[in-house]
Amino acid sequence: MTTKELAGISVEVDAEGFLTDHKIWNLDLAAAIAKEEGIDPLTDRHVEVLNFMRKEFEENGTAPSIRKMNKLNIVPTKELYALFPGGPAKKAAKIAGLGKPQGCI
């Protein structure tokens, strides 16, 4: 665990840069993480997805899968890949301040 400066405050992140405490998350932090991930600016559409992911996380303890967000008409898979290029499951979870999604095997 390390401490780093994000959006003017000091936050704790894990080895891969995921926030260790999802409760400290806010939109400024999200924008700062998004910028590091090459997404700038964070649009309303991004925020809609992030909010849904956070709500699911609060309710179920895990971030929703790409498939679930598609099925529930939150965001079609194709659009999700366009919003968060190069691995939306991981990238969106990171920007939403949630932990790294568990890889299933």
Add this chain to the structure above:
Amino acid sequence: MKKLLILGAGTAGTMMLNKMDAVLNKEEWDITIVDQYETHYYQPGFLFIPFGIYNRRDVIKPKRDFFPPGVNVIFSKIDLIQADKNQVILDGGKVLTYDILLVATGTKINPAETEGMHEGGWHKNVFDFYTVEGAVALQQFLKYWEGGKMVLNIVEMPIKCPVAPLEFVFLADWWFTEQGIRDKVDIEFVTPLPGAFTKPKASKVFGEFLNKKNISLTPEFSTGRVDWENNKLVAWDETTIDYDLLVTIPTNMGDDLIARSGLGDELNFIPTDKFTLQSLANDNIFVIGDATNLPSSKAGSVAHFQADILQDNLLSYIDGRPLRGKFDGHANCYIESGFGKGILIDFNYDTEPLPGKFPLPGVGPFSLLEETRMNHYGKMMFRWMYWNLLLKGAELPIESHMLMAGKRA
């Protein structure tokens, strides 16, 4: 009489039928198992069919051969599970009530989930090997193939037997060498994962094996569709991969029955307590094997380890006691690596596959995360164990919980 109802007579359901039949008091309990098919498939054998090592007859036996006398067997499709009424409706309307329901309906491939996959190229130059039909069709194709680019792709996780795709390309490398056409075949392994496997140490080792065998690895490729008219695999971000032969691991999903009954997640897997195997929604429904949403491998060895735990928990549940059995996610996989050798991995929820030795009384030790002939014999011996011991619910000389003995951390 109280009723234990088991849905699904595959590996997990058949094992549990035998295990519960052995311990339940027949004056109090009536056991019924339902499945739509009369043939049992030895699914680990499908891998060998494309290369002509096994044929269809080597992987099938009648399900009835593995049912103990005195249990009720119904061959029928199932229409609905009505959890709020403790009953199951079969196709045709017959109603079965239960005190305890055990769901073992497994997982299957769903090629139609990917646009363009289940269309003109299907079983022409796009094949699966997770069904006996796919494996046999691929055998026919490979017999006359003169070479080109073979792509193996995993559409999305989780999949049944997560090591099988690696085994397939390892065996393909061997088989094309034997046929004298290895120099005419390019093999590419395409996966949505960041490496050859999920867990870091094994991923590194398998990545080195791919490299050594001249198989190229394309990680983090999320398949969006198959452009079968132009023989291209297209990712969600529109990057493409050309193929002459596509061997695909399509999306794996639980049975439609689970979706119809409102018991599943978005992949029709049933939310299940990862330690006790009790369903999260209903106390008297238990789930085993591939039908669960557990973060463990979907594999026969895993179902076998779960079965020991579940037998204890069902007995505790019947006695009204807390469920003490805790499944640890244990998996034990023999991986064919070609040229008569194999690799063994042994792991659980908390411990990733590690190198070292795997002790097995009377036979072992086997080497872990290393390629040896002994591991290949372990794999081939398993088919005998499966038919003669495992399905019948007999004890195997492997502990249900993973042991650290022999492993190097």
